Amino acid sequence: MNSLAKKYPEETARILAQYPADQKRAAIIPLLHLTQQDDGFISIAAMNDVADLADVSVTDVASIVGYYTLFHDHPEGKIRLQVCTDVACMLRGAREYLTALSKGLGIQPGETTPDGLVTLEEVKCLAACDHAPMFQSQIGDMIEYHENQTPEKTLDWLRSMSASVKGGES
Numbered sequence: 001m002n003s004l005a006k007k008y009p010e011e012t013a014r015i016l017a018q019y020p021a022d023q024k025r026a027a028i029i030p031l032l033h034l035t036q037q038d039d040g041f042i043s044i045a046a047m048n049d050v051a052d053l054a055d056v057s058v059t060d061v062a063s064i065v066g067y068y069t070l071f072h073d074h075p076e077g078k079i080r081l082q083v084c085t086d087v088a089c090m091l092r093g094a095r096e097y098l099t100a101l102s103k104g105l106g107i108q109p110g111e112t113t114p115d116g117l118v119t120l121e122e123v124k125c126l127a128a129c130d131h132a133p134m135f136q137s138q139i140g141d142m143i144e145y146h147e148n149q150t151p152e153k154t155l156d157w158l159r160s161m162s163a164s165v166k167g168g169e170s
């Protein structure tokens with residue numbers, strides 16, 4: 001049996017009931033949100049469950065997970081820092097900004113700090129092109145834009161957020 005439907009019978013039925021039987025693929029995104037809420041990421045097994053429910057291939061589901069910065073296909077740090085380095089931001093210094101952040105955190109884009117707190121990611125356009133350098137932060141369900149950044153400003157923000165995330169754990 002489909003694990004997602006087994007774990008969330010009412011929620012999956014409610015989501016699927018919102019779309020015509022021949023348009024079940026429209027349910028992919030709400031099903032992915034449902035999937036991600038538990039572990040904070042979407043495993044291959046979970047993508048298979050969504051594909052099965054939405055009557056599409058797992059490749060279709062994986063391409064959606066890969067496209068949206070709000071979906072994650074593996075576990076990461078408690079604070080995600082997503083820096084846009086697309087063309088418009090690059091012209092406003094995003095590449096140098098990311099390099100400085102990388103140096104300040106001691107990790108490369110795509111990596112997580114050894115304490116599991118911060119993941120640094122490089123992403124495509126987040127529609128804040130004229131306010132670069134910018135990043136999007138994700139902490140649990142909280143998503144924020146941070147525009148007109150400098151490495152110092154971002155690292156200061158990170159220090160205070162790390163303290164509050166750690167404080168929330170104790």
Ligand code: FES
Binds near residue numbers: 084128
């Ligand atoms: S190019 Fe970076 S936000 Fe658009």
